[in-house]
Structure formats: structure tokens, C-alpha cells
Amino acid sequence: MLVVWGRKNSINVQKVMWTVGELDLAHERKDVGGPFGGLDTADYGALNPNRRIPTIVDGDGPAIWESHSCVRYLAARYGAGTLWPEDAAARALADRWLDWMQTTLLPSLAPVFIGLVRTPAEERDTARIERSARAMGETWRILDAHLEGRQFVAADALTMGDIAVGAACYRYHALDVEGLGVERPALPHVAAWYARLRERAPFRTHVMIPLS
Numbered sequence: 001m002l003v004v005w006g007r008k009n010s011i012n013v014q015k016v017m018w019t020v021g022e023l024d025l026a027h028e029r030k031d032v033g034g035p036f037g038g039l040d041t042a043d044y045g046a047l048n049p050n051r052r053i054p055t056i057v058d059g060d061g062p063a064i065w066e067s068h069s070c071v072r073y074l075a076a077r078y079g080a081g082t083l084w085p086e087d088a089a090a091r092a093l094a095d096r097w098l099d100w101m102q103t104t105l106l107p108s109l110a111p112v113f114i115g116l117v118r119t120p121a122e123e124r125d126t127a128r129i130e131r132s133a134r135a136m137g138e139t140w141r142i143l144d145a146h147l148e149g150r151q152f153v154a155a156d157a158l159t160m161g162d163i164a165v166g167a168a169c170y171r172y173h174a175l176d177v178e179g180l181g182v183e184r185p186a187l188p189h190v191a192a193w194y195a196r197l198r199e200r201a202p203f204r205t206h207v208m209i210p211l212s
């Protein structure tokens with residue numbers, strides 16, 4: 001049995017759960033982290049010395065942590081030819097968007113998300129949030145240009161490359177839904193791709209979860 005540790009409103013857990021859902025894998029998810037606690041126990045530290053979520057263990061396999069390593073493992077093991085493109089060049093296209101999310105998109109999303117969602121209104125640095133939102137808009141434009149003429153980031157169908165940027169895209173849009181809107185540039189190709197993601201039941205179930 002596959003076991004996933006992590007509360008369901010963590011973006012990093014959502015990437016893993018969306019992957020689990022796409023692959024229709026039998027699993028058990030354990031609520032740890034955030035209000036559930038449980039990351040400071042000796043047992044959890046033995047699984048994941050970073051004391052972060054997610055962590056997964058698949059049957060007798062080792063503990064795997066780092067959300068993108070979890071996504072890659074599940075895609076490689078259970079999604080060869082679908083989430084995990086078998087051709088090395090095609091796979092590199094998917095892989096690079098996983099890395100891009102971690103190294104480029106996330107650093108630009110985090111100050112906006114933390115500033116608006118995790119900071120009480122009276123403590124918000126509005127000028128900094130607006131500056132960060134403009135910079136983040138420029139980052140999204142890179143993905144928007146890439147998606148022109150494409151259905152998904154690396155192929156005509158969903159691959160692991162869509163997972164991390166798709167989870168981030170929900171957060172980007174969910175800020176509006178929760179009345180915390182930020183200025184966004186026109187992103188027509190991201191919008192069309194995001195509409196395609198929203199057609200998928202595992203995306204709606206595991207990613208489209210209220211932020212607060």
C-alpha cells in the first residue's frame with residue numbers, strides 16, 4: 001500500500017495527491033503538518049529528517065520526500081507512457097517544468113501567497129505584495145508563451161510536467177476567489193490550459209481546495 005504523509009491543503013502534498021488521483025492508485029493519506037502537527041516525532045524524523053511534508057512510502061520501498069521526487073517516482077513507476085514520457089527528450093520537456101516551478105515560479109509566488117493568505121490583513125506589506133505580484137505576472141508570461149499552440153506543457157496529454165505548475169496555477173487564481181485579488185497580466189494560453197486542468201476530476205478533488 002502507498003502511504004502519503006501530509007495535510008491536504010499543502011501545495012506540495014497536492015502535487016502528490018493529484019498524481020495519485022491521475023494514476024488511480026490505492027493509498028492511505030495521513031494528516032500531519034500544520035494544525036495536525038506530528039512532524040516533530042521521532043518516527044516522522046526517521047522518515048523525513050527535514051520534518052516537512054509530503055513524504056511517501058510505497059509498500060516495502062524507501063521513504064521518499066521532496067514533492068517533485070515523489071511525483072517523479074509515482075509517474076515513473078505507475079505512469080510510464082502517460083505521466084512519465086518514455087522518450088528521454090519528451091521526458092526532459094516535462095522535467096524542466098517541474099524544476100522551473102521549484103526554482104523560478106515558486107520564489108515569485110511565495111511572497112504574494114504568504115503576504116496575502118498567511119499574513120493577517122493589518123500586518124500586510126501591500127506595496128511589497130504588489131511589487132511581487134507584478135514580478136510573478138512576468139514569470140507566468142514565460143509559461144503563457146510556451147503554451148501557445150500546445151494542449152499541455154510537454155505533450156498533447158497531461159504529463160508530470162503539468163503537475164507542479166498546475167497546482168501553482170490554482171493558487172494564483174484562487175487568490176481572486178478568496179477576495180485577495182492581485183493584478184494579473186493577460187495570460188490567454190495559461191487560461192486555456194488551466195480550463196483543461198479543471199476538467200480533470202483528480203485536479204478538482206486534490207488541488208482545488210480552499211486556501212484558508
Ligand SMILES: N[C@@H](CCC(=O)N[C@@H](CS)C(=O)NCC(=O)O)C(=O)O
Pocket residue numbers: 010011012013032033034039051052053054065066067068
Ligand atoms: N521542497 C519541499 C518543501 C516541503 C515543504 O516546505 N512543505 C511544507 C508544506 S507546503 C511543510 O512541510 N510545512 C510544515 C507544515 O505543514 O507543518 C517539497 O517540495 O516537498
